[in-house]
Every structure is written in structure tokens, then in C-alpha cells.
Amino acid sequence: MQSSVLSGKTYFIRTFGCQMNMHDSERVSGLLDSCGCLEVAEPAEADIVIFMTCCVREAADTRLYGQCSSCKSLPAPPGGKRVIAVGGCIAQRDGAGLLTNLDNVDVIFGTASIAHVAELLEQAFVEGGHHIRCEEKDSGAATDMPWHRAENYRAWVPIMTGCNNFCSYCIVPYVRGREKSRSFEKIVDEVTGLVRIGVREITLLGQNVNSYGRDLFGTPRFAELLRAVGDTGIERIFFTSSHPKDLLPETIDAMAEVPAVMPQLHLAVQSGSSRILKLMNRRYTREQYLALIDQVRERIPDIALSTDIIVGFPGETEEDFEQTLSLAEQVGYAHAFTFIYSKRAGTPAATIEDPTPRDVILERFNRLVKVIEDGAYAYNQHDxxxxxxxxxxxxxxxxxxxxxxxxxxxxxxxxxxxxxxxxxxxxxxxxxxxxxxxxxxxxxxxxxxxxx
Ligand code: SF4
Missing domain, CATH: 2.40.50.140 (Nucleic acid-binding proteins)
Structure with a gap:
């Protein structure tokens, strides 16, 4: 798809946030490459600067505002005019509202509007002014668009978008929409094609991969997908993210039996207190999570477990926090992403008042980090x-x-x-x-x- 307006223009993409965002950036790159654009390493060299944003963590908002504003002081690009675009979750959430703080942005496109990036950029170059597109629902077309992969030996393969879970602190279901699975055949065909061109490792991506296929077949088919992808000849399969309530015994069997599925599982626990898990709307208890870990270890004894944990969820007491510490000690994670709770406007948790002083939360956070580090050190001694x-x-x-x-x-x-x-x-x-x-x-x- 050559574009006479975009052909020959240079572009720079900065990505904030998770692997899903990284993959969205690859799709934007693929689209711009097919229009005859050329990627460059610095915003100063680019005719088009794109920020792919994330609204899950507050730091990403702040970084966007800082970096986008600093584009104002860049020297003029080779083509004379620079177009600034913002995509991803913040664009989807705020739409035209972004212009209030970022008046130098020309194009805003939501998570479901990636397929329209080229036409929006063209309009910005030809007509000037602001061009905004933030559809509510993904047509699905974008997931099957060609993309520009940064590496030729490993690849991300999206299997679904969106999430139905509505954890009380999370903005994802509001900005990424409900779960939408890609066709089973298209995923397997894509991995077969990747194997043919020499890719050795894939990561299957989705906000909640364990419920893959529920919207297509009425019941999840993730275990079946793992087996089918394992039959393509790919050497290493990782997947993320997994919600504990949706990790089925048949999936654990597939993980144990498909040689290409790597002995690694990221299973976000978020808290070790059943009371806090209820407030988070996670729909499992501490005991259920630990029983699941036992089932996984029974089938894959040396598996590397990783997790996400939030410290300082509104109303978390010392007793709740100690439950998290003891769970982390008991599991012995190989790795964990630890976060201090940050309020996301529009989520139910944002309305809960929290009297816990910040220094208490910080002190708890540091205690947790120490336990995680000790667990990771002990885990690595096995090797x-x-x-x-x-x-x-x-x-x-x-x-x-x-x-x-x-x-x-x-x-x-x-x-x-x-x-x-x-x-x-x-x-x-x-x-x-x-x-x-x-x-x-x-x-x-x-x-x-x-x-x-
Ligand atoms: S499972 Fe919960 S935390 Fe994960 S994306 Fe869905 S709502 Fe957010």
C-alpha cells in the first residue's frame, strides 16, 4: 500500500507499557513500512513521531506528557513539517481530551483504530489540524494486519484482545474492550509461517490467554491451541497473561505434555489476602491460588513461576500485607513485578478512600521486594x-x-x-x-x- 503523501517520510515510535502495546507498535510500523516510510532511531530525524501509550500505570501518563511536549523544541525535520501522533490506551481513554494538555498533537488514534493510522497521518500532512479516531470496538482487521518485527528469531503472536474480568483497580476492560479471540486457524497458520522463516520462539499474547476461544466456541480452547501451536515445529512457546481463575487442568496438562511449551508461568496473584482479593474482584481466594500452584508444580516440578503484586490497595492492613508476604515466601517466585497501587480514574477502586500513610505503604513495598529477591535468588540456585x-x-x-x-x-x-x-x-x-x-x-x- 504505497502512499504518495507518506512515501519517503521518516518515522519514530516510542512505546510505553506492556507487550500488547509493543505488538501494537509493530503493527503501526508494518503499516507505515508498507506506505513507503522509513523508521529512524531519533525523534529529531523523524517527519512523524508516534507515542504508543499505556494507561495502566501512572508513570506512563507522566512520561507521555513530558516527551510529547519536548517535541516542540526539536529542530524542523528533513521534510519541513513534523506530525505528532498519540496511539494506544491513553488515546483510547481520553480521545480529543488529550489536546487539553498536549496542544502539539496532530493525530490521535485508539487501540481499535490502528488500521486507520496511515489515512489519519496523510490528512494531517495535507490538511493540517487535528485528526482523531477512537472507535469503541475493534473490527478485528488490525490484528491480522502485516507487521514489522524487530527480530527474526522470536515473535509475539496476539491470540486475543480485551478482557472481561473487571478487576476493580484496572482500566483495561474500559479501554481495550471485551475479550475478542482471533481465529484458531489464523493463529496456527501464522505460527507455521513464522517457523518457515526461521522464528524459534513465540510468546502468545492476550490480556487473559486462558480464556482464549470462549467468545468463539462457548468454552475456552487455550489448551487445544497450545497443542496445535506445539505441532507447528516452533521450538519455544511462552504465553502471557494468565488469570488464575481461568487456568484449567487441561491447560496445565498441555503445558506439561507439549515439549515446546517452556517451563515458565506468569500467574498474577496481586495480593495474598483473600479479603483484598475480594475487594479487587479477582474471584479466587488465597487458598485457591495456592492449590493451583500445587497442581502446576505436581505436573511441572521445576517450573519458574512469576507474578504481579500490588502493595497499598485501598484499605490494605498490616495483616493483609503480611498475608501477601507469606504467600510470596511460600511460592518462591522466580520473578515478580511489584507495584505500589496507583488510582486509575474510572475504576471502582478509585472511589475507595484509603487512610494508610504513604510511608507505611513504601515500607511494606520494600519488605516485599526483599522477600521476592530472596525467593528469586534461591530459585536460581537450582540451575x-x-x-x-x-x-x-x-x-x-x-x-x-x-x-x-x-x-x-x-x-x-x-x-x-x-x-x-x-x-x-x-x-x-x-x-x-x-x-x-x-x-x-x-x-x-x-x-x-x-x-x-
Ligand atoms: S484480568 Fe483484571 S488486571 Fe488483567 S486486564 Fe483483565 S481486568 Fe485488568
């Missing part, structure tokens, strides 16, 4: 003096002589570049690393044998 297959991603930011990659359990692994190889030759290859050091957030060792 000390073992050989771990690492999929090479590049080199360490701190030391360009050391390879950096991921283990099947999604641990970060480092090793010196083996003699006789360059980094470029090894990116996308799997190398075996004999681990002689296991720290809280990484494993390191020496490459043994030949890359494959």
Missing part, C-alpha cells in the same frame, strides 16, 4: 552447575564482550562470547551455558559445545 540452553539476544549493555539471552525458564543468562564467533553470528542461535554463577536476576557461565 547452578547445570547446563542451560540460552537463546542469544545480543550482548550485555554493560559489557559488549558478554552474550545475553534467555533460558527456557525465562531467566537472563550471560556468558563471554565464545572464541571464533561474532555476536551477529550468534543472535538467534541457542548455545549451551555451563552455569557457574547464579544471582538474584541472572545466571552466568561459559558456552560449551556448538551453537545451533
Amino acid at each position: 547452578l552447575h547445570t547446563v542451560v540452553p540460552m537463546l542469544v539476544e545480543g550482548t550485555s549493555k554493560k559489557d559488549a564482550t558478554r552474550l545475553l539471552g534467555k533460558s527456557p525458564k525465562n531467566q537472563t543468562v550471560h556468558a563471554p562470547i565464545p572464541e571464533g564467533y561474532t555476536v551477529d553470528e550468534l543472535i538467534g542461535k541457542i548455545v549451551d551455558v555451563d552455569v557457574d554463577r547464579a544471582r538474584t536476576w541472572y545466571l552466568s557461565g561459559t558456552v560449551v559445545g556448538s551453537p545451533r
Whole structure:
């Protein structure tokens, strides 16, 4: 789809937020590439600057306002006129309201309007003024658009969009809409195509992958999807996110039985207190979550478990918080994303008053981080003096002589570049690393044998 207006223009995309947003950015890039545009590394070099936004965390709002405003002081681009666009969740939530704080924005497009980005940008270049499109519902077309992938050995594969869960603190169902699954055949065909072009690792993406297919077939078919994707020949399968209430025994069986499904599971717990879980509208109790962990470990004993935890949900008492601490100790997570609760306007939790002082919440947060770090350190000791297959991603930011990659359990692994190889030759290859050091957030060792 060449566009006479956009052809030859340069673009820069900055993405805030989760993997779903990263993937949306890949779709925007794919669309602009097909219009003859060229991606550049700096906003100053770009005719088009796009911010893909996230409204789940407050920090992303603040970063958007800062970075978007700073575009005003950039020198004029090569083409003379620069168009600034904002997409993603904040665009979907605020629409034209964004212009109140960001008067230099020309184009606003919501999460369901990605397929229209090119025409909106064209209108901005030709007519000037503001061009806004924030449909309520995704036509589905955008999910099947071509996209520009940053890497040729791994890929994100969206399997569904939206969420039906309405956790009381979360804005996602309001901005991303209800669950909408992609066609089973299209997903399997896409992964088959990826295998054909050399992709080795995929991450199946959705806000709640365990309920994949409920809207298409009446019951979830995620276990079946994992088996079908596993039959394509792909070597490594990860998936995210999983809601505990929807993780079915048949899915745990598929995870244990499909060799390509990696021994890693991100299962957001959010709180260890059943009282707080109820206020969060999570629809499981502490006991049910722990029973689920037991079931998973029974089938996949050394699985790496990760989670999300919120500290300072309105009304959380010391007793509630201690329940979270003890749950984290009991599970022994390999990794966890810990957050201090931040109010999201428009969610039910935003109306709950909370008298807990900020310094108390901060002190609890630091105690939790310590427990998570101790658990991750202990977990990584299981891999000390073992050989771990690492999929090479590049080199360490701190030391360009050391390879950096991921283990099947999604641990970060480092090793010196083996003699006789360059980094470029090894990116996308799997190398075996004999681990002689296991720290809280990484494993390191020496490459043994030949890359494959
Ligand atoms: S499951 Fe809950 S936290 Fe996750 S996206 Fe849906 S509403 Fe938000």
C-alpha cells in the first residue's frame, strides 16, 4: 500500500507499557513500512513521531506528557513539517481530551483504530489540524494486519484482545474492550509461517490467554491451541497473561505434555489476602491460588513461576500485607513485578478512600521486594552447575564482550562470547551455558559445545 503523501517520510515510535502495546507498535510500523516510510532511531530525524501509550500505570501518563511536549523544541525535520501522533490506551481513554494538555498533537488514534493510522497521518500532512479516531470496538482487521518485527528469531503472536474480568483497580476492560479471540486457524497458520522463516520462539499474547476461544466456541480452547501451536515445529512457546481463575487442568496438562511449551508461568496473584482479593474482584481466594500452584508444580516440578503484586490497595492492613508476604515466601517466585497501587480514574477502586500513610505503604513495598529477591535468588540456585540452553539476544549493555539471552525458564543468562564467533553470528542461535554463577536476576557461565 504505497502512499504518495507518506512515501519517503521518516518515522519514530516510542512505546510505553506492556507487550500488547509493543505488538501494537509493530503493527503501526508494518503499516507505515508498507506506505513507503522509513523508521529512524531519533525523534529529531523523524517527519512523524508516534507515542504508543499505556494507561495502566501512572508513570506512563507522566512520561507521555513530558516527551510529547519536548517535541516542540526539536529542530524542523528533513521534510519541513513534523506530525505528532498519540496511539494506544491513553488515546483510547481520553480521545480529543488529550489536546487539553498536549496542544502539539496532530493525530490521535485508539487501540481499535490502528488500521486507520496511515489515512489519519496523510490528512494531517495535507490538511493540517487535528485528526482523531477512537472507535469503541475493534473490527478485528488490525490484528491480522502485516507487521514489522524487530527480530527474526522470536515473535509475539496476539491470540486475543480485551478482557472481561473487571478487576476493580484496572482500566483495561474500559479501554481495550471485551475479550475478542482471533481465529484458531489464523493463529496456527501464522505460527507455521513464522517457523518457515526461521522464528524459534513465540510468546502468545492476550490480556487473559486462558480464556482464549470462549467468545468463539462457548468454552475456552487455550489448551487445544497450545497443542496445535506445539505441532507447528516452533521450538519455544511462552504465553502471557494468565488469570488464575481461568487456568484449567487441561491447560496445565498441555503445558506439561507439549515439549515446546517452556517451563515458565506468569500467574498474577496481586495480593495474598483473600479479603483484598475480594475487594479487587479477582474471584479466587488465597487458598485457591495456592492449590493451583500445587497442581502446576505436581505436573511441572521445576517450573519458574512469576507474578504481579500490588502493595497499598485501598484499605490494605498490616495483616493483609503480611498475608501477601507469606504467600510470596511460600511460592518462591522466580520473578515478580511489584507495584505500589496507583488510582486509575474510572475504576471502582478509585472511589475507595484509603487512610494508610504513604510511608507505611513504601515500607511494606520494600519488605516485599526483599522477600521476592530472596525467593528469586534461591530459585536460581537450582540451575547452578547445570547446563542451560540460552537463546542469544545480543550482548550485555554493560559489557559488549558478554552474550545475553534467555533460558527456557525465562531467566537472563550471560556468558563471554565464545572464541571464533561474532555476536551477529550468534543472535538467534541457542548455545549451551555451563552455569557457574547464579544471582538474584541472572545466571552466568561459559558456552560449551556448538551453537545451533
Ligand atoms: S484480568 Fe483484571 S488486571 Fe488483567 S486486564 Fe483483565 S481486568 Fe485488568
